[in-house]
Amino acid sequence: MEIKKVGVLGFTGTMGRGIAQVCAQSGYEVIGSSRSEERAAKAISTIDAALARSVERGRMSQEDKDAAIARIKGTADIKDFNDCDLVIEVAAEELDIKIKAFTELDSICKAGAILASNTSVLPLVDMAMATKRPEKVIGLHFFNPVSAMKLVEIIKPITVSEETAETCVKFIESLGKTVVALPDTPGFIVNRLAVGFMLNAVTLLENGIATKEDIDTAVKLGLNHPMGPLELADLIGNDIVLDMADGIYETLKEPRYIAPNLLRRMVAAGWLGQKTKKGFYDYNK
Template sequence: MRIVVPPGALVMLVGPAGSGKTTFARRHFRETEVVSSDRCRALVSDDESDMSVSGRAFQLFFEILRHRLELGRVAVADSTAVTARARAELRSLARRCGAPVVAVAFDVPLEVCLARDMVRARRVGREVIERQVELMRQALERIPAEGYDAWYVLDERAQEEAEVEVRRSPRRQAASSPAVREVARNTGGEVHGMTIRKVGVVGCGLMGSGIAETCARQGYEVVVREVNDELLERGLRRVQQSMARAVERGKLPPEERDAAWARIRGTVRMDDLRDCDLVIEAAVERMDVKKEIWRELDRICPERTLFCSNTSSLSITEQASVTRRGDRFCGLHFFNPVPVMKLVELVRGLQTSEETLDTCRRFAESLGKTVVVAKDYPGFIVNLLLVPFLLDAVRALEKGLATKEDIDTAVRLGLNHPMGPFELLDFVGIDTTYYIAEAMFQEFKDPRYAPPVLLKQMTLAGHHGRKTGRGFYEYRQ
């Protein structure tokens, strides 16, 4: 097997302990190109087996990789990377640095890994390796769809016979700012690209605050705009609380939380989004509101700024029609809670250019998201399928078929859903679901999408679910 490593690439070695990653790295790459998590533990504590310093060691691990990639140098990440989260973090780092990503997966039987572990000075142990091998089976299924520039799977024989061609680039200066993100593609020998440094977010509600947090945590400068100071303060407080929970659960180091918070600036002035490279609209799900936002932003923002709507159902083409940049306009539909949910629907409007689509795909992937592409059709993928299900549940409740509790229990246990339909409605927002259903009904004229009377009444009464403290269930604020 011949493995080609492009200039300035991140090479991600994926495999359990004892699978041969480190031996492979030493054989085919320069010592300075290999960044090992074990080595980083040793540098921090003088003991590579000291797991108590893993947090600090991985900070160092990522910092070294980042500096090499920003300088255009090949960087080999030698860690297990058998979890989807670990691979997503490495891909996100590479995308932020504008580097290609090559995954090399080591498919080695459990017995071989255990045998190799037995002769190591520092044993990992059977229990850990068994768990890693099971995660590796899942990784082998997922890697082809995770968005690598190239990926390879090596068994024992392939490890011995593999030829690795490393195409090294000449030294270059680092980008002037660590926040610079180069998102580019090569077409006909010319590079057409878009530099994403600053992201604007319109709306700081549940979705807008989550989008702002996610962008800031991945190193982007963020300006988030709300219509008044009260709503802005509430949204920014939501960001702080979300990151505080992430720190408490060990998902986010305190210093990274502080750095992310420093990248976020709130405003009530639309004009403050003037110098953003990309603007994401996350306002209420009403076409008239969105069009007015886009009209104003189109006057304010320079021609280069990309526009993305977080709409979950409304036409991208219709929104773009009030601007002069239909080719630089697309849908970027995140899911709640944004810092946790991995999916993003990338929606192509009638005029959306390939360059815009490619740039926004890479941007979403740099946030650690999995991207699916949909055409501009009401509801896109998820809501086209989900909304009739939720509306049918409300109609069943209206008819007195069963209590909301029993319907939720039946769906959770009978269909193995994590939430019942009424729990999900409260979580998504009853008003949001109402507006989505109304828009889809106007498009289709299909009774399946007509909002039930109860849904409309609850929207008008302000019973919108978790965000207002009351929906189908009641919640403590």
């Protein structure tokens, strides 16, 4: 099956915009949904501004930028996904929201369309079983920022067909990304490792063992990571990090995935990181 048109459900969020942008840049027709027309239009103008910055920096031509943005449409009605070959769900990291989205997508999308989720930790099999096409449901786990990050984890629930997985490998490679495919397991590879690492860093901070700056500097200079774990949590979104920790703990019950109180309190206070201008660091300046 050839993918030509891609739907993005949850288009106005960080990941939704990034995925829509990368697909459009690679020549796919894209339709993104939001809960209002205004928010969908705003998402397109945010993508437009990101592409304009790439033109300014000489990374793409004005012509390619115009062509990419012309391939993206916004809608407030997910019935407009009816002719998509692939829909990628990028809504909030809550199983109930995702299951509802998959049930709805299954009733709207044409037979044969692949339904994918960008979930970070949730079980794909639960989303697959919310549809009448479990063999067509798969995880496509992109990383933030989508345009820069080269990896996509393809998550294969026990219900998915090899044909669906193969189509998705080709699709992801056509975006210029590298694929790592693995079974449906909590946190997959990257988040299983990264969440444990970030929670440990928050515990060091919470216990007064080191300052946030020293923790991040130590990891950057001692391990040669481009970002420290607290900077990374602020970039990903502390709410998403907490959801991931809770999601992994829920299944594995390993104490190292119990989120520190500090992280839970920061999320309760709305200190979500870069997206709210306050997290471990202050982004107002």
